[in-house]
Amino acid sequence: MNQKSLAGQRAVVTGASSGIGKAIALAFAEAGAAVVVNHHSDAEAGKAVTAEILGKEGRAVSVRGDVSKPRDVQKLFDAADAHFGGVDILVANAGAQADAPFLEMTLEGWRKVIDLDLTGAFLCAQEVAKRFRRQGLEPNRSRALGKVLFVTSVHQRIPWAGHANYAAAKGGVRMLMETMAQELADQKIRVNAIAPGAIKTPINKAAWDTPAAARKLVKLIPYGRIGEVEDVAQSAVWLASDAADYVVGTTLFVDGGMSLYPDFREGG
Ligand code: NAD
Numbered sequence: 001m002n003q004k005s006l007a008g009q010r011a012v013v014t015g016a017s018s019g020i021g022k023a024i025a026l027a028f029a030e031a032g033a034a035v036v037v038n039h040h041s042d043a044e045a046g047k048a049v050t051a052e053i054l055g056k057e058g059r060a061v062s063v064r065g066d067v068s069k070p071r072d073v074q075k076l077f078d079a080a081d082a083h084f085g086g087v088d089i090l091v092a093n094a095g096a097q098a099d100a101p102f103l104e105m106t107l108e109g110w111r112k113v114i115d116l117d118l119t120g121a122f123l124c125a126q127e128v129a130k131r132f133r134r135q136g137l138e139p140n141r142s143r144a145l146g147k148v149l150f151v152t153s154v155h156q157r158i159p160w161a162g163h164a165n166y167a168a169a170k171g172g173v174r175m176l177m178e179t180m181a182q183e184l185a186d187q188k189i190r191v192n193a194i195a196p197g198a199i200k201t202p203i204n205k206a207a208w209d210t211p212a213a214a215r216k217l218v219k220l221i222p223y224g225r226i227g228e229v230e231d232v233a234q235s236a237v238w239l240a241s242d243a244a245d246y247v248v249g250t251t252l253f254v255d256g257g258m259s260l261y262p263d264f265r266e267g268g
Pocket of ligand 1: 015016018019020038039040041042066093094095096116154198201202203204
C-alpha cells in the first residue's frame with residue numbers, strides 16, 4: 001500500500017497566503033491533508049492557495065484571521081470543525097519582523113513582533129491542544145492525539161543584532177515548544193519546531209533579491225545555497241506525519257548549516 005503520509009489528517013496552517021506557510025499548505029494537501037489556509041490581510045492570496053489545492057482535487061478552505069487575537073484564533077479551528085470535522089495538525093507559521101537597532105526600538109515595534117510571533121503561537125497552540133483533547137485519539141487517523149509544529153528560526157539560537165524583538169520572540173517560541181512538549185507528551189500530543197535558515201520569501205527579500213545581497217548571504221550558509229520554501233515544507237510534512245511519531249520536543253534546523261557558526265570554517 002502506498003498511502004499518502006498525511007492521508008485523512010486535518011491541518012490548520014497560519015500565515016499560509018505566502019512564503020513558507022503557503023508551501024506547507026500546498027505540500028500538506030499534496031500529502032493528503034485537508035487544510036485550513038489562514039491569511040491575514042491578503043484575502044486574494046489566501047483564496048489563490050485554496051484554489052490551487054482544490055484544483056488538484058485536494059481539500060482546503062481559506063479563513064481570515066489575526067493570530068494575535070483570541071477570537072480570530074477560535075475561528076480558524078471552528079472552520080476546521082465545520083469543513084473537515086476537526087483538526088489533527090497545527091502549523092504555527094505566521095510571523096513578521098519589525099527591525100530596528102536596539103536603542104531605537106520602540107515599544108510598538110517590540111510589541112508588534114512579540115504579539116504576533118510569540119503570543120500568536122501560544123494562542124493557536126493552546127487552542128488546538130484543547131481541541132485535540134476534546135476530540136480524543138483516533139488511531140486510524142494518526143498515532144498521536146495531535147501534532148503542533150512551530151515555525152521558529154535559526155534566531156531561536158543565533159543572536160541577531162538589529163532584530164532584538166524577533167530573536168526574543170523566536171527564542172521564546174523555542175521554550176514554549178519544549179515546555180509544551182514536556183507537559184503534553186503523555187497525552188500523545190507531539191510538539192516540535194522547524195527552524196528555517198535563510199529561505200527566499202517576502203519577509204527577507206532585501207537579503208536575496210540582488211546578486212550582491214545574495215552573495216553576502218550565501219557566505220553564512222555552509223551548504224552554499226539560499227533555501228527554498230519547499231525545503232521547509234517537505235520537512236514539515238515529515239514532522240507532522242506518523243513517520244516522525246517518536247520525535248517529540250525537537251527543533252529541526254532546515255538551514256543549510258547556517259547555525260553551525262560558519263565563520264569558524266576558517267579555523268576560528
Ligand atoms: P512571509 O512574510 O511570506 O509570511 C508571513 C505570513 O504571516 C504571511 O502570510 C502573513 O500574511 C502572515 N501574517 C502576518 N501577520 C499575521 C497575523 N497577525 N495573523 C496571521 N497571519 C499573519 O514570510 P515567511 O518567510 O514565509 O515567514 C513564515 C515564517 O517563517 C515566519 O514565522 C518567519 O519568522 C519564519 N522564518 C522565515 C525565514 C525566512 O528566511 N524566510 C527564516 C526563519 C524563519
